[in-house]
Amino acid sequence: MFYNERINISTEKWCELLSEGSVTTENDLRVFKFIYKAPNHEASSSEIASYFEMPHYGPLNLQIWRFSERVVQKTGIKPPIRKDGSTRWWHVPFLGYDDKKAGRFPWIMRQELVLAFEEVYGIEEEGHEDTFLDADLVQDLQQHSEGEKKSTLINRYERNRQARNACLKHYGYTCRICGFNFENVYGPIGKNKIHIHHITPIAKIGHNYIVDPFKDLQPVCPNCHTIIHSKRDPFTIEEVKAILKGQRNDA
Ligand SMILES: [Zn+2]
Ligand SMILES: [Zn+2]
Structure with missing residues (x-):
């Protein structure tokens, strides 16, 4: 049934x-x-x-x-x-x-x-978000009364969502590393699709840290994003750019 x-x-x-x-x-x-x-x-x-x-x-x-x-x-x-x-x-x-x-x-x-x-809550980066939720949420639960707790959390999510939107408005939906653009490659179905990489690992961000949408967030394609996170201390955007450039020059 x-x-x-x-x-x-x-x-x-x-x-x-x-x-x-x-x-x-x-x-x-x-x-x-x-x-x-x-x-x-x-x-x-x-x-x-x-x-x-x-x-x-x-x-x-x-x-x-x-x-x-x-x-x-x-x-x-x-x-x-x-x-x-x-x-x-x-x-x-x-x-x-x-x-x-x-x-x-x-x-x-x-x-x-x-x-x-x-x-409402965005599809943030999986690994990052978990740490972010657990550490911060536990603190919230300990520090705030029921009503406050809820609104603090909503505000933080809301801030993140706004930061994400500001980042996309500024940089567009094109990979900052390789220039890949879903819409150019896949047509209309690819519109508005991109990953957002958080430069400052969220686990290291303090409770009241305000995300800078231009410095801390970067649109990257899923391939480049995989490479960024292919080591424990993530590669920087510039490093992956250099790796890619090296490969292209070799070829
Ligand atoms: Zn890319
Ligand atoms: Zn990332």
Whole structure:
């Protein structure tokens, strides 16, 4: 059985809901982040529970239930209903299917929610972002009350998003190292596609460090980005440029 009932929440609406502290809690965000990163944006509640070292998936299901209730309250949408009239709360943010053979019941993030999540929190560099979240988030949790904690986090994400946009506006979507441009090569489907490399490793950035969008962020293509991170202390943009130039001269 595949559960894919439509609900009336657009990407824009999800953006609002994700940014609204009275709807989306810190814990909800962590769960969404985990599912977002999972293959196919799909994970079962027991997989999520075990990742967060919860002894049982019960509390997690309850958490999603509460989240969905707040979403329904805020938006006035009609949530998916079972034949017996009860509400299928998990089905508000997720699709799902009963994988009887594997004994799994995976949830899949709704596409609109995936897009909203990217819009609000950005698709930052994987490795960097983890350190960034863990170290900073723990500090937040210790230092701030519930309301403040949420807004601090949102502000930081918002700052990063703005920095990213400023960087792209300044440099465009062309690799700073090799000049590769997705749109030139792939046509319209490649529009606005590029990686953003953080020059200052985020792990080293202090709590109140403000990212300089022109110095700290550089658009690079995925190939050059792989080379940059091919050693523990990443290569600089200039170093990779020199490597590339050396190769071209040899050829
Ligand atoms: Zn490149
Ligand atoms: Zn990078």
